[in-house]
Amino acid sequence: MDCHELSETKVKSNTVYQGKMINLRVDQVRLPSGRTSSREVVEHPGSVGIIPIDKDGNAILIRQFRYAVGEVLWEIPAGKLDPGESPKDCAMRELEEETSYLAGRLEKIVSFYTSPGFSSEMLHLFIGTDLIPGTGQPDDDENIETYRLSREAVETMIENGEIRDAKTLLGLATVISRGLF
Amino acid sequence: MDCHELSETKVKSNTVYQGKMINLRVDQVRLPSGRTSSREVVEHPGSVGIIPIDKDGNAILIRQFRYAVGEVLWEIPAGKLDPGESPKDCAMRELEEETSYLAGRLEKIVSFYTSPGFSSEMLHLFIGTDLIPGTGQPDDDENIETYRLSREAVETMIENGEIRDAKTLLGLATVISRGLF
Numbered sequence: 306m307d308c309h310e311l312s313e314t315k316v317k318s319n320t321v322y323q324g325k326m327i328n329l330r331v332d333q334v335r336l337p338s339g340r341t342s343s344r345e346v347v348e349h350p351g352s353v354g355i356i357p358i359d360k361d362g363n364a365i366l367i368r369q370f371r372y373a374v375g376e377v378l379w380e381i382p383a384g385k386l387d388p389g390e391s392p393k394d395c396a397m398r399e400l401e402e403e404t405s406y407l408a409g410r411l412e413k414i415v416s417f418y419t420s421p422g423f424s425s426e427m428l429h430l431f432i433g434t435d436l437i438p439g440t441g442q443p444d445d446d447e448n449i450e451t452y453r454l455s456r457e458a459v460e461t462m463i464e465n466g467e468i469r470d471a472k473t474l475l476g477l478a479t480v481i482s483r484g485l486f
Numbered sequence: 487m488d489c490h491e492l493s494e495t496k497v498k499s500n501t502v503y504q505g506k507m508i509n510l511r512v513d514q515v516r517l518p519s520g521r522t523s524s525r526e527v528v529e530h531p532g533s534v535g536i537i538p539i540d541k542d543g544n545a546i547l548i549r550q551f552r553y554a555v556g557e558v559l560w561e562i563p564a565g566k567l568d569p570g571e572s573p574k575d576c577a578m579r580e581l582e583e584e585t586s587y588l589a590g591r592l593e594k595i596v597s598f599y600t601s602p603g604f605s606s607e608m609l610h611l612f613i614g615t616d617l618i619p620g621t622g623q624p625d626d627d628e629n630i631e632t633y634r635l636s637r638e639a640v641e642t643m644i645e646n647g648e649i650r651d652a653k654t655l656l657g658l659a660t661v662i663s664r665g666l667f
Binding site: 310311312313321322324325326327329331332334336337338340342343344345346347349352368369370371372373374376377378380383385415416417418419420421422423424425426427428445446448450466468469470471472474475478479481482 | 491492493494502503505506507508510512513515517518519521523524525526527528530533549550551552553554555557558559561564566596597598599600601602603604605606607608609626627629631647649650651652653655656659660662663
């Protein structure tokens with residue numbers, strides 16, 4: 306496949322905002338046709354999500370308020386990469402911070418872009434098993450509740466539309482289809 | 487479940503950017519503990535994705551360059567809601583614009599937040615069947631290639647990590663698990 310004819314090239318770049326989680330730039334680009342257009346890009350460092358499965362075969366899910374959507378959501382433990390941090394190290398850290406567990410086994414299952422129309426965020430999903438107690442604590446500005454849920458309970462919640470977070474839906478669908486949960 | 491103890495309330499809001507696809511605001515919020523923190527919010531109007539299945543049981547996927555991630559991606563047809571537009575009308579419009587097909591049947595399968603840590607975007611996924619030729623054309627600044635792919639081909643691409651877009655992975659996993667593809 307020759308991709309050159311689809312590519313867009315940067316003509317000019319304007320950083321609008323540099324923040325704690327994201328940056329925003331608005332670039333002028335040249336389209337394959339030769340015309341120019343603008344592209345809004347949210348720069349994100351990347352993130353991880355972990356599906357923790359305990360020794361009884363339950364998934365550990367969390368509930369937290371998400372200010373950007375104004376709702377409390379059911380999610381898997383997740384977080385963004387620190388500078389220089391590997392996805393696997395980040396997954397172990399976030400799992401401990403958000404659930405107080407460490408995973409004896411942590412395996413990557415899939416990586417994907419969360420919203421490539423405007424955001425650079427790539428999210429790496431892991432399954433975590435052989436859980437052992439750690440000493441983690443949520444960040445100061447995170448308020449999190451943790452729950453253990455059977456596969457049957459999770460499937461009912463998915464069917465009822467109670468789980469509305471993309472990484473959580475995709476992670477659960479993947480481990481269920483592979484017989485890992 | 488009492489959600490009040492998880493909620494965060496707005497103290498002050500600062501709009502940093504208003505653009506063609508997204509806006510950005512940075513809010514000061516009060517946490518359940520009484521402390522304050524800041525939250526970066528990308529305001530997005532919401533979007534749709536469509537899994538078009540033709541009469542031979544093939545899915546129609548597209549390839550397009552995504553400037554925010556600097557790659558050509560395999561995706562389902564998708565796009566953002568126009569002001570006042572219903573998700574279903576948007577799905578029909580985007581399907582026609584990006585594949586030149588209309589769907590005789592268009593059914594919602596799931597809705598989810600794409601990245602609720604910083605973005606308000608909710609995406610509504612549809613399956614489109616009974617496809618008939620339309621007259622659609624991509625937007626001026628969209629360059630799109632369309633492909634028909636069997637379920638076996640798609641499953642191989644997923645296994646090989648060739649599909650790296652969240653909505654596409656989740657949509658395909660959902661229609662495969664429900665026996666619709």
